[in-house]
Amino acid sequence: MLALALPYTLHVLAALIWVGGMFFAWLVLRPALAAALDGPSRLKVWGEVFPRFFGWVWVAIATLAISGVAMIHQRFTGFETAPRYVQWMIGGGIVMVALFLRVQTLLLPQLHTAVQKEDWAEGARVMASIRRMVGCNLLLGLAVVALASARWSL
Ligand code: HEM
Numbered sequence: 001m002l003a004l005a006l007p008y009t010l011h012v013l014a015a016l017i018w019v020g021g022m023f024f025a026w027l028v029l030r031p032a033l034a035a036a037l038d039g040p041s042r043l044k045v046w047g048e049v050f051p052r053f054f055g056w057v058w059v060a061i062a063t064l065a066i067s068g069v070a071m072i073h074q075r076f077t078g079f080e081t082a083p084r085y086v087q088w089m090i091g092g093g094i095v096m097v098a099l100f101l102r103v104q105t106l107l108l109p110q111l112h113t114a115v116q117k118e119d120w121a122e123g124a125r126v127m128a129s130i131r132r133m134v135g136c137n138l139l140l141g142l143a144v145v146a147l148a149s150a151r152w153s154l
Helices: 002-036 039-075 084-117 120-150
Strands: none
Touching: 002 039, 002 120, 039 084, 039 120, 084 120
């Protein structure tokens, strides 16, 4: 019983942490920082926030992949026999990881460099790209969760 429930529970918790974290960052923290802090201070705060959150995103990605593959074997015997919505979920997950990797490996180092050099114009430009990427990933994550929960096969 536990062996069946555990992958599902971990999978849903990982999705919740990743997508919920992006929701909070985009719709709550971003406008709050814009109202309370000047541009350079905001960039410094984001430079501290992202590495902390991204550590948890790595944990969520590993958990989603391992528990997802475990459930595929438990429930559908293999990838070929998995329903269409699970295949869309995997596709959505791959795009989400690709966008996340772009922010983690390319944009975050650029943000750190701009903050170190106190190049606030460059920092604001990088931050705008990160905001777009995280916004796309948030929409995609919400769509994947809706599709998975509704078991909606396009
Ligand atoms: C490697 C990538 C992934 C694999 C292999 C995978 C696989 C699965 C499988 C097999 C199920 C159970 C489906 C069922 O029994 O009907 C499931 C459920 C679910 N997945 Fe994924 N998944 C992946 C990525 C994701 C991502 C990226 C998200 C969201 C960000 C997500 C969110 C969910 C949710 C919310 C459910 C529960 C749906 C329900 O209520 O039954 N998955 N996943």
